[in-house]
Amino acid sequence: MLLISVMLGACAHSPIDEPSDPLEPVNRAFYSFNEQLDNFVARPAAKGYVAAVPEEVRNGVRNFFSNLSYPTVVxxxxxxxxxxxxxxxxxxxxxxxxxxxxxxxxxxxxxxxxRHDEDFGQTLGYWGVGPGWYLMLPFFGPSSNRDLTGRAIGITTDPLTYVGDSTINLAMTGASAIKTRADLLSADSVLEQQFDRYVFIRSAYLQRRQSLVYDGNPPRESYELDDEDDGDSAPAPAAKEDSSESKTSDTSPIPRFNIDIR
Incomplete structure (x- = not known):
């Protein structure tokens, strides 16, 4: 399964402007499931956590889980x-x-x-593996073939993998999930304003992952116009766009969002 995921991830495409999403009907169904789970479980738990726990303690919990996952970064x-x-x-x-x-x-x-942010999905991208298909995973949220493969490999560097007590493992995983959801509460108002939340999350996720793979400097892509000067007295055609225009330019067909979705 991992090999198939890597092979699918090798299918290169422009992940922001032309996301490869052949499973969109299934992905949307999983998104609806995750949205209901969030409305009735995750968001209320996160709000209760923020209301009950002082900010200084929440910062300590955030630092703890960040440090716990840091062997993967190393x-x-x-x-x-x-x-x-x-x-x-x-x-x-x-x-x-x-x-x-x-x-x-x-x-x-x-x-x-x-603090740096590195994972196996980024490493695969660093060595030329394309993102492949966009995936919406039940419970886990947005991903891709490449990132799903990276997530599977990342089990080997996750300290929780080696915790023998399943009760402790489950409690730690739940606490991490609540902490993560609490960190995203500030993004709820932005998400509620979107006409199509699925497309918004897809674009935001792929943009962030592309930026992480290239350490904030994604490759530039040339956008050439087909206009030709016919030599007549008609007004000259619009100038060609600069070939160094960034993929994240405002002229791109899909708006860019700087929402940090982990």
Whole structure:
């Protein structure tokens, strides 16, 4: 299954302007399911968490889960050939795990060790694997062939994988989900204003993933016009667009959104 996912992910396309979404009817059905689950379970739980837990404690919980997942960042920085970054990431993880009281505090940031965001999906993209089909997964939300494969590989670097007690594992997973949903409450008002929320989330997710794969500098694509000067006295045709125009230009057919959906 992983091999098939990688092969499908190798099908290159422009993920923002021409998303490959042949499973859209199924994806929309899963999106509706996730939306109902969010309305009746996830969002109320996240609101209750924000109302009951002080902000300082929530920040500590956020730091803890960020640090818990950081071995994945360390490994993928190295797999992408960013060895200096990987070493700094390892230093950050060790410092926060010890002096930061298992990650609840973030002394590494205070001394200038910035947090990076790397995963196996990004590593596959770094080495040329295309995103493949867009997928809407039940419970987990937006993904792609490439990111689904990366998620499966990422199980090996997830510390929760090696927790033998299923009760602890389930509790930690639930707490992480509530924390993540609470972090996204501020985006609800933006989402509610969209005419087609499915398309909005698809565009926002693919834009963010493309930016992460290229460390904020996605490749530029040439958009050429077919206008030709016939030499008549008619007004000259509009100038050709600059071939260095970014994929995220305002002239692109799909609006760009800077919503961080994790």
């Amino acid at each position: 490994v993928n920085s190295a797999l992408q050939g960013k060895f200096k970054q990987s070493g700094l990431d390892l230093t950050r993880f060790v410092m926060n795990s010890t002096f930061g009281l298992c990650g609840f505090l973030d002394p590494a940031t205070m001394v200038g060790l910035v």
